[in-house]
Amino acid sequence: MSDLRPDIGPALAIFGLPATVTVPGGQPVATTAIWLPSVPVETAGVFVSTDRPQAVLALPRADISSIPRGTIIQVAEIEGGPVRAWVVEGVDDTRPDEIRLIVLPS
Numbered sequence: 001m002s003d004l005r006p007d008i009g010p011a012l013a014i015f016g017l018p019a020t021v022t023v024p025g026g027q028p029v030a031t032t033a034i035w036l037p038s039v040p041v042e043t044a045g046v047f048v049s050t051d052r053p054q055a056v057l058a059l060p061r062a063d064i065s066s067i068p069r070g071t072i073i074q075v076a077e078i079e080g081g082p083v084r085a086w087v088v089e090g091v092d093d094t095r096p097d098e099i100r101l102i103v104l105p106s
Contacts, residue, residue, distance in 0.1 A: 008034075008060055008098040019057075019075035021064050031063040033075045036100060039092060054102045056092050061099055067091070072106060 016032035038053030057073060071088040085106035092100040 008058065008095075011058075012060060017075050017079060019059070019073055021059065021067065021071060021073050023064070023066075023068060023071045029064055031059055033073065034058045035077065039102065054089070054104070055086070056100055057086070057103050058098050058100050061094075061097055064099075067099060067101060071101075073101075073103060 011034055012032045015034045017034070019031050019033035020028045021031055022028045034057070036056040036058055039056055057075065059067070059073075067088055069088055069090060073086045073088065074083050075086065076083050086103035087106045089102045089104050092102050094100070
């Protein structure tokens with residue numbers, strides 16, 4: 001059975017924001033990111049407890065195949081907004097062409 005989910009490419013073209021991803025000890029990689037709806041605090045595997053939903057970013061796996069906790073992502077929250085640094089707290093989901101990350105302001 002084939003996977004019927006749409007490819008992330010069209011969504012990146014419409015909603016994507018320029019982002020720079022720097023894994024610990026690595027070189028910065030330019031890519032595109034999409035902000036997704038926040039997830040509830042009960043998400044398994046997160047390090048920092050909070051009483052507010054946590055931010056989720058989707059990145060194409062073609063640009064960065066593995067993104068460990070502690071990775072820094074520089075991206076604006078809205079188009080034309082100021083670029084902020086975010087730290088990866090954990091992985092929310094991994095799909096064939098994208099990785100969804102829980103991020104916290106750095």
